[in-house]
Amino acid sequence: MADKKTLGGHDKKFLMGLLESMHRIRAFEEKAGQMYGLRKIGGFCHLYSGQEAVAVGVISALDLSTDYVLTGYRDHGHALACGMDPKAAMAELYGKAAGCSKGKGGSMHFFDAGKHMLGGNGIVGAQIPVAAGVAFAQAYRGRLSGSQPTGATVCFFGDGAIHQGAFHEAFNLAGIWKLPLILVVENNQWGMGTSWKKVSSNEDFSAMAGAYAAHGEAVDGMDVLAVHDAAVRAVKRAKAAGEPALLEARTYRYKGHSMSDPQKYRTREEVETYRARDPILLLEGRMEEAGLLSAREKEALRAEAEAIAEEAAAFAEASPEPAADELYTDVYADRESGETAPSEASWQS
Amino acid sequence: MAVLTYREALNRALDEELARDDRVLLMGEEVGEYDGAYKVSKGLLAKYGPNRVLDTPITELGFTGLGVGAAMAGLRPVVEWMTHNFALLALDQVVNEAAKMRYMSGGQFSVPIVFRGPNGPAEYLASQHSQALESYWAHVPGLKVVAPATPADAYGLLKSAIRDDDPVVMLEAEMMYGLKGEVPDGEFLVPIGKAEVRRPGSDVTLITYSKPLWTVLEAAEELARQGFSAEVLDLRTLRPLDEEAIYASVRKTNRCVVVTESWPQASVASHVAWLVSRNCFDRLDAPVELVSGEDVPMPYNHALELAAQPNVPKVVAAARRVLYAEG
Structure with a gap:
């Protein structure tokens, strides 16, 4: 007989899904960090550990058959929460042909067209106007057929991005054209090594929505249910009225900005303070209290997530490198065969 | 039409x-x-x-x-x-x-x-x-x-x-x-990546695109009056370049001037000039010439702004240089 108990109005199946998704991201990032240390992964690698409740809470409020997700360079968590195959994700980190972007994107450029995950963007804030464009297409199609937007678009970015002109220009456009765009600022409090307070004239990011006559809301980014519920409200409004929204999720990243960050700008105590409010532990504790999670189930989820990450790493390790002629494919739509353009040929000869 | x-x-x-x-x-x-x-x-x-x-x-x-x-x-x-x-x-x-x-x-x-x-x-x-x-x-x-x-x-x-x-x-x-x-009255498409010979000629190839085409065509007319047959190639597309058309023309005339209104350094025209120098080297009778905008920001004064841009005398002079007919 199905468990009738709920937590915050959510049933066990749904809650287990959230927990499982957060565990999988955490385990994936731990494995990615480990493999980076072993030099299996190169370049910039920004881990999402600590912020899982934001991606999982928001994306669980979407219908990815019609909704879209865009994010910045700290994109592993969002991609996995969208349902990207962890093997394809890990293979991408390894630069392998079976990677989600055929080994051409790497950590910062995860894409999955089938899951409506539109990247993975390495320029701070640049994904925000692009996301507004995706929302524009949803509104456009709706308007041409005299109906509502065909879906909503969520754009994730960090506290460092909110001061970019791209954010403000895109938010204004979303306001005047009534775009179903949900902007989620993941305030992890450190823009690389700069405290968000040092560079923010207004410490209430959600208030910036007021500048564009849009809905703004601040939410505890360590509480996946609070994030989810806020996202549900924003998505509903976006789809019904084409009303853009700004959600500020106060969160924290456990790891450095990237793998090369010595983290001299913050104390160990600060990190420990936030680890005590870990999004996974928080949900587990509340589910246990509500009698919705047994010790066995808890351990099984953790073990399963670790096994999936392990399997992803093994897959990535065993996968072939991209063929040499892949260098020249995917530059233009009409030049997909790997043949070189005349100019390229003449430069190489 | x-x-x-x-x-x-x-x-x-x-x-x-x-x-x-x-x-x-x-x-x-x-x-x-x-x-x-x-x-x-x-x-x-x-x-x-x-x-x-x-x-x-x-x-x-x-x-x-x-x-x-x-x-x-x-x-x-x-x-x-x-x-x-x-x-x-x-x-x-x-x-x-x-x-x-x-x-x-x-x-x-x-x-x-x-x-x-x-x-x-x-x-x-x-x-x-x-x-x-x-x-x-x-x-x-x-x-x-x-x-x-x-x-x-x-x-x-x-x-x-x-x-x-x-x-x-x-x-x-x-x-x-x-x-x-x-x-033309009916619907038609111009393919991307195809240059067009605007004026056939046999002594020198003048390569250009966009608005300077009209200056270059005038220069070709002036060169004709001076006894030189200039071929004018309009690139029309700058990426991808129609390299075949460029080389076909230069291999016919053996001389080349590239004309642009942009600045000279790291320009489309300097790249075209390099491609020609490299890929038509054996067929060239003179170094490739470049006529560009002057290497300065554009001034407001009309006489100065005209002086900053390619014009017929500059193109004719460059063509005469590659024809070894200076002065």
């Missing part, structure tokens, strides 16, 4: 493509109510309505990026930049988003978008409003760049650009919008 102005030819192309495909839309500053800063979009708002012809705020980065996202999601936006000068504010969205999206995503996403507007020197506009910036775009793999010099090409290349699955940057010119030329 109708005689249309360059702006009317662009307008006809936009009108036909908006009518043909409801994924096509036009956005930019003043494209709607004002009928376009240069009247290219005249009447289109009235005909297609505000959902498909959109006046934007003055936020080039924002609306250019919005166009990129709309294209990723399957629309075919035409983004009008009031001028290419202002497009510098949108450079990131073109270079880092539009041009790279297909590659970075391993081929999962196309960005079928057209960025278009006037480029190059006009008159009395000074440094920030009078510059030829095509080298910025032509530098970038993933972009296509077209630079039509005639109303017929403006029409045919814009239609091809709108139907292309890749991002296309189109260079027009304020000084050409009133230019008249014959445009």
Whole structure:
């Protein structure tokens, strides 16, 4: 007989899904960090550990058959929460042909067209106007057929991005054209090594929505249910009225900005303070209290997530490198065969 | 065959493509109510309505990026930049988003978008409003760049650009919008990547594109009076370059002058000159010459601004240098 108990109005199946998704991201990032240390992964690698409740809470409020997700360079968590195959994700980190972007994107450029995950963007804030464009297409199609937007678009970015002109220009456009765009600022409090307070004239990011006559809301980014519920409200409004929204999720990243960050700008105590409010532990504790999670189930989820990450790493390790002629494919739509353009040929000869 | 102005030819192309495909839309500053800063979009708002012809705020980065996202999601936006000068504010969205999206995503996403507007020197506009910036775009793999010099090409290349699955940057010119030329009546496309011989000749090849074509054609006329047969090659597309057409002409004439109104360093023209030097080396009877805009910001004073640009005497002199007929 199905468990009738709920937590915050959510049933066990749904809650287990959230927990499982957060565990999988955490385990994936731990494995990615480990493999980076072993030099299996190169370049910039920004881990999402600590912020899982934001991606999982928001994306669980979407219908990815019609909704879209865009994010910045700290994109592993969002991609996995969208349902990207962890093997394809890990293979991408390894630069392998079976990677989600055929080994051409790497950590910062995860894409999955089938899951409506539109990247993975390495320029701070640049994904925000692009996301507004995706929302524009949803509104456009709706308007041409005299109906509502065909879906909503969520754009994730960090506290460092909110001061970019791209954010403000895109938010204004979303306001005047009534775009179903949900902007989620993941305030992890450190823009690389700069405290968000040092560079923010207004410490209430959600208030910036007021500048564009849009809905703004601040939410505890360590509480996946609070994030989810806020996202549900924003998505509903976006789809019904084409009303853009700004959600500020106060969160924290456990790891450095990237793998090369010595983290001299913050104390160990600060990190420990936030680890005590870990999004996974928080949900587990509340589910246990509500009698919705047994010790066995808890351990099984953790073990399963670790096994999936392990399997992803093994897959990535065993996968072939991209063929040499892949260098020249995917530059233009009409030049997909790997043949070189005349100019390229003449430069190489 | 109708005689249309360059702006009317662009307008006809936009009108036909908006009518043909409801994924096509036009956005930019003043494209709607004002009928376009240069009247290219005249009447289109009235005909297609505000959902498909959109006046934007003055936020080039924002609306250019919005166009990129709309294209990723399957629309075919035409983004009008009031001028290419202002497009510098949108450079990131073109270079880092539009041009790279297909590659970075391993081929999962196309960005079928057209960025278009006037480029190059006009008159009395000074440094920030009078510059030829095509080298910025032509530098970038993933972009296509077209630079039509005639109303017929403006029409045919814009239609091809709108139907292309890749991002296309189109260079027009304020000084050409009133230019008249014959445009065939029926629908036609001008293929991207194909140059055109505008005047056949046998002694020297003059390679150019966009507005300077008209200066170069005059120079060819003057050279004819002086007893030299110049072939004028209009590149029409700057990326991908029609290298075959370039080499075919130079291998015939054995002499080459490249003419551009942009600055000389790291320019489309300097690249073409290098390609010719490298790939036609054995056939060249003289070093390739370059006639460019002077290497200075554009001055306001009219005599000075004219002196900063290619003109008939400069082109004729360069041609005579490669013909070893100086003085």
